[in-house]
Amino acid sequence: MxxxxxxxxxxxxxxxxxxxxxxxxxxxxxxxxxxxxxxxxxxxxxxxxxxxxxxxxxxxxxxxxSGWVNGRAEPKVEDVAPSFVRVDAGGGFAQPALAAARELLLAKVRESGIALLAIRNSHHFAALWPDVEPFAREGLVALSFVNSMTSVVPHGGHSALFGTNPIAFAAPRGQGDPLVFDLATSAIANGDVQIAAREGKQLPEGFGVDAQGQPTRDPKAILDGGALLPFGGYKGSALSMMVELLAAALTGGNFSFEFDWSGHPGAQTPWTGQLLILIDPDRGASRSFAERCETLIARMAEAGQDRQPxxxxxxxxxxxxxxxxxxxxxxxxxxxxxxxx
Amino acid sequence: MxxxxxxxxxxxxxxxxxxxxxxxxxxxxxxxxxxxxxxxxxxxxxxxxxxxxxxxxxxxxxxxxSGWVNGRAEPKVEDVAPSFVRVDAGGGFAQPALAAARELLLAKVRESGIALLAIRNSHHFAALWPDVEPFAREGLVALSFVNSMTSVVPHGGHSALFGTNPIAFAAPRGQGDPLVFDLATSAIANGDVQIAAREGKQLPEGFGVDAQGQPTRDPKAILDGGALLPFGGYKGSALSMMVELLAAALTGGNFSFEFDWSGHPGAQTPWTGQLLILIDPDRGASRSFAERCETLIARMAEAGQDRQPxxxxxxxxxxxxxxxxxxxxxxxxxxxxxxxx
CATH class of the missing domain: 1.10.1530.10 (Malate/L-lactate/L-sulpholactate dehydrogenase, four-helix barrel)
Known part of the structure; x- marks a missing residue:
């Protein structure tokens, strides 16, 4: 059979x-x-x-x-200050760069209370939550930002500039798995626009603009020279700008609009940067951060939010x-x- | 005359x-x-x-x-780790607590590359941008979170729990004044709902719910036992939750729903906490963060966003x-x- x-x-x-x-x-x-x-x-x-x-x-x-990303890159870890680690990912992927810096970063956050990892010259083609969740399992609070490739129009603008620029957050809970979210600062993911286009469906309002910068519900018009909108209007746009500044300007990586892969047909991975901040909540004045987290989640459930991130x-x-x-x-x-x- | x-x-x-x-x-x-x-x-x-x-x-x-806030509190600064400063605001205002910790915090960020300030037992009744802008004028990147008082319903819920929980960000520019934003994670400010109620105006959709947790455009229904909605749906709600965790659980302050001022008629200032993160962008691998900031802003203007935060x-x-x-x-x-x- x-x-x-x-x-x-x-x-x-x-x-x-x-x-x-x-x-x-x-x-x-x-x-x-x-x-x-x-x-x-x-x-x-x-x-x-x-x-x-x-x-x-x-x-x-x-x-x-396509030769666009280096699958054999050896990340170079730079210990630049008591709480600041940089990695030159060497044109390779961001995840091996994070792995290479992990032990040093953990030592720094345990010693200093907070530590920063700035990855540049890196390709991030994955979800962002796997980068933060493991740190929450070590009892740490983690916050990460990664920029990507031009697809989102700044608020009030007419053409794409920002990437979908996600923000991920992880925090330890008293019981069970960490509280983790990973949210794009665009109103919708690129992939979901492609799926809607394939299925011939219209999108809700507020998700994208056409090539003339006009609002549209047609996914094909968004894909055909248009752009995604940030989530939540000017606020999401400000957050997306912040992600460009933290993940690219601060790390030394490319902005989402800066790399040119035209010489590498088939290239799909954005060549940018990533920022990660770790905080040791045991340095705070709560008796147990993880238990405080449980208190908040219990109240969120009482207020009717039955599913947590x-x-x-x-x-x-x-x-x-x-x-x-x-x-x-x-x-x-x-x-x-x-x-x- | x-x-x-x-x-x-x-x-x-x-x-x-x-x-x-x-x-x-x-x-x-x-x-x-x-x-x-x-x-x-x-x-x-x-x-x-x-x-x-x-x-x-x-x-x-x-x-x-009302005796709810102590106008004569002396903030107690606690130097707990190389990059971690706590302040017990003593039931006074958050701004004097920040001022008391400022020099120590600046020394730490210059030495370590990143530093954290955790303020607890504090009342924040002001805008958040004045807390971050001065640090950008010193060439630093600043990020702050403050929780407030119950007025926002978590995504999918029926009753208020979170505060309007703003996030503020400041970054130095190559020319001119810093790039600064200060955004509530609620869809609208409480004050604007009060103004709409006074003027008898309806609000746009998606700003609030009534006492039964049902969507409403009536500002009076929001004020009369209802609640504000987070901005941007589940994403803004996740960010508001993060603000509760950072500003309260991590600092040792109260959540927005925890304080009881019923014994102090006239009390209006939320008794919570505040988190501030400072980063020294000179530790990053960009030749000049401030110039990179200019590059981004110039491209945002080209993309049609003519007003920056x-x-x-x-x-x-x-x-x-x-x-x-x-x-x-x-x-x-x-x-x-x-x-x-």
Missing amino acids: QASHSDPIHLSFNELRDLLASIFERHGTSAQVAATLADNCAAAQRDGSDSHGVFRIPGYLSSLG GDRRYRQRARAEVEGIALPAGELAKLRALAGL | QASHSDPIHLSFNELRDLLASIFERHGTSAQVAATLADNCAAAQRDGSDSHGVFRIPGYLSSLG GDRRYRQRARAEVEGIALPAGELAKLRALAGL
Whole structure:
């Protein structure tokens, strides 16, 4: 009996991670970079962050194949001050740069109470929450900003300039998994506009403008020379500007509008920068930050917010731990082929 | 010839500041607290931040008169780690607590690259931008969070929990005044709802809910047991939650819903906490952060955003420097009476 092309096959996290690592390594990354990206991508797939799971593999491979991103870059960690670490990612991915600085950064935040990591010359093509969640599991508060590539029009403007520029935050809880959010400062993700265009659907108002800078609900008009709008009007726009300043101007990375990948057909990964701030809440005057976090969440539930940031991912994760990570058989076959299996 | 009650009278900044300081001192603050609050309040009036200018004086005095806030509190600065400063504001105002920690905080950020100030047991009744702008004038990047008092319903909820919880950011520019924003994480300020109610106007959609947690455009229904909505849906709500965690849970201050002022009729100032993060951008890998800031602003202008955050305040400030700060004669007379003049 043969499985149909669309029947789901269930993999363990380790199986999926190892498969993805083989794919990355076969397409030009070092073993270490492959391990880091595979872990990140498998975690997104496991947690139901579909737009940042195996869906991203073709983009990664296309960028690697174009010579635009260096899959073998060795991040250079620079210890510049008691609470300030810089990394030159060497034109490689941001996640290995973060991994390379991690121990130094943890030592600094434990010693100083707060520490900053400034990554530049880096490509971030993943979700941002996997960068912050692990620090909350160490009892730290983490805040990260990454700029991306021009797709968002500044408030009141007519043409795209900012990236979707997400902000991610993680905090330890008294019980259970950390409180984590990861939010784009655009009103909608690029991928969701593409899906709406494919399905012939109109978008809600306030999500984008056309090539003339006029508001439109037509996803095709947004994609065809138009732009996304920031979330929440001028406020989201100000936050997106802040992300450009923190992730690029401060780190020494490119703004979302500065890189030119026209010489690398197939390039898809934005070449920018990333900022990460870690805080040790045990230095604060609360008896237990994590317990205070529980108090807030309990009151949020009483006020009627029954789902907290990160909850959906944790539910998916728990399910995947029992059932495995479901992939359509055809999808898995494609991945295995990319791994040369 | 006598000036009519509504004719504007123009005061210099120093004249207004000194008048306000006399009022504060006469109503129970120490000279130092009076000087700090007067400077802050006069600056808001000068810059056209009308809702945080002399408009706030009755609220300050009412809170002082109720015994709810301690106008003579001596902030206790705690040097807890190489990059972490705490202040117990002693039930007084947040601005004198910030002033007391300022020199230590500046020394730490210069040494460490980043530094954190955690203020607790404090009342913040002012705009947040005056807390961050001065640091950008020293070449630093500043980010601050303050929680306030229950008025905002969490996303998907039915009753108020969060404060209007503003976030303020300041960064130095290559030319001219710093880039500064100060944005409430609520869709609208409480004061603007009160004004709409007084004028009998309907609000746009998405600004508030009634006492049953149902969306309403009626400002009276919002004020009468209803609540404000966060800006930008679930994203603004997540940011408001983050402000509660940073400004209260981390500092050791009260959440916006925790304090009970019912024993102090007339109390108006929220008794919470405030977090401030300073970053020295010279530790980053940009040759000049301030010049990079100029590059971004120039491109924002090209993309059609012709007004940058803070611009309106600076224009008002420049005008006030030439013409003085205009106050209706009746308003000035009231202030002079409060000062016992």
